[in-house]
Amino acid sequence: MNRGLVVALSGGVGGAKLALGLSRVLPPDELLIVANTGDDFEHLGLDISPDIDTLTYVLAGLDNIEQGWGRRDETWSFMATIASVGGADWFRLGDRDLALHVERTRRRHAGETLTQVTADITRRLGIEHRIRPMSDDRVRTRVLSDGGWLDFQDYFVRQQCRPVVRKLAFDGVATARPQPELMTALADRVRAVVICPSNPFISIEPILAVPGLRAAIEGCGAPVVAVSPIVDGKAVKGPTAKMMQELGLAVTSASVAERYGDLLDGYVVDRDDARGVRGKVHVAPTLMTTPADKEALARAVLAFADQLS
């Protein structure tokens, strides 16, 4: 009955919407969600994995929908206090969210891998589907701006994406090993590889840059389908559009597809965004607001992939 595995590559908020949709239409043994860890960083001595955590909260139904990030029912006493004892307060950590960071940091210092910690915590929070880091090794996205190289969260949160992006680099990626389950899965029966509607430069390309991973995706025989993060010439969320302009790319779905190049077998775009996209295109509403939207897009992406195979 197993129709083969769907491997979904995802960053944070945008990608997590489709990952949630996929988790609602696929049983746990048919979905493997691969999270970008290039945004991970150490802050206040804690190991923080923003994309894993967003995926975790979204799939556990614990995400803060009004705020658009973090946990629901959050309180902010820690943040209200940290500066008074000399700590940095530019990255906002809610009191509940903090529990996850403290516990992950403790376990990683005790020798557990990010995979082990993530698997255990997601299971404890009631998530049956697998969320796995792209690698258990340290990869750190950095941004070259006019003033020099910036750590990703410095650029993204502290400087609120204001610096102009000239170039991106993924420190450590050359020696990072792909998360082992992922390589095993890609060598087995794969139904589709889905590239979620995340920022290509900072969410998907770090995953594809892990040595061996892109080749394993290309070689797995299953269709690779991306969902465009651009709707009507605008990024749904985050700095994707600004970053594209700064990198000299047109802010269109087509230029995201070009960026992925030969990797793609199919591309899912919103109604008015198909223009200029080469190759197999499927048009579907990609702006996911309700749970039904997420499920519908997940079904559409899978049906499109199945047609391509």
Next chain:
Amino acid sequence: MNRGLVVALSGGVGGAKLALGLSRVLPPDELLIVANTGDDFEHLGLDISPDIDTLTYVLAGLDNIEQGWGRRDETWSFMATIASVGGADWFRLGDRDLALHVERTRRRHAGETLTQVTADITRRLGIEHRIRPMSDDRVRTRVLSDGGWLDFQDYFVRQQCRPVVRKLAFDGVATARPQPELMTALADRVRAVVICPSNPFISIEPILAVPGLRAAIEGCGAPVVAVSPIVDGKAVKGPTAKMMQELGLAVTSASVAERYGDLLDGYVVDRDDARGVRGKVHVAPTLMTTPADKEALARAVLAFADQLS
């Protein structure tokens, strides 16, 4: 104008009351508060120093008076969440309190000493008087009970002092070096050494066990005055009375004085507790409830010490 330094040895809650009184009647350059660090422990990967923190919160006016420990205006979202991600929840850490532990842990991992971290954080919280750890080296109080040795916080918090205490040990104390300012201060002009009304076994004896410290106190030439933690045959707070019974001691002010032995030049006891105490005794109300009580006892202790010198 400097009348010489008052060195106050203190544990947590009981001792901190007198330390606060002393801080209200002495200028910052005439008081050095030495905190027990035998209760310190690592929990959830964080460095926790309960007695330093109690002294810090009390002197900063941030203590939770109703609760009797911790910070005021506290919230508990972190604690409400930690178990759900697999963390231990038997030691209660408030969201605001957590900021101090996270920041201390970060700085100590970055190489700062406990003295440096404590000096900076107390200054940031508006405390002008010096609170210093007894040592920057690791000392850990352990409790021998019928089932074997227990870590102090396991005994004290997790098992709520239920195990019978047969013996106490201060792991690491043999190689611990006294906090350097303390040795310098004791070699200079000392007005008095005040032993605050803390538990002698778990708060004061770890301090006195740091090699060189007891000898420096004995040799400094200033009167050493203790305030009894026993009022009317009962401990004001905590397991002092239960521990004394288990160690085969009468629950009296006199037996605490005997425990300190030759170290004491004078002893301050409450109205009905002078019986059986050898040596110079001063009777004063030692049950400190209001700020005025704390100041009054501080003045009484200092006046008594000045008489003895």
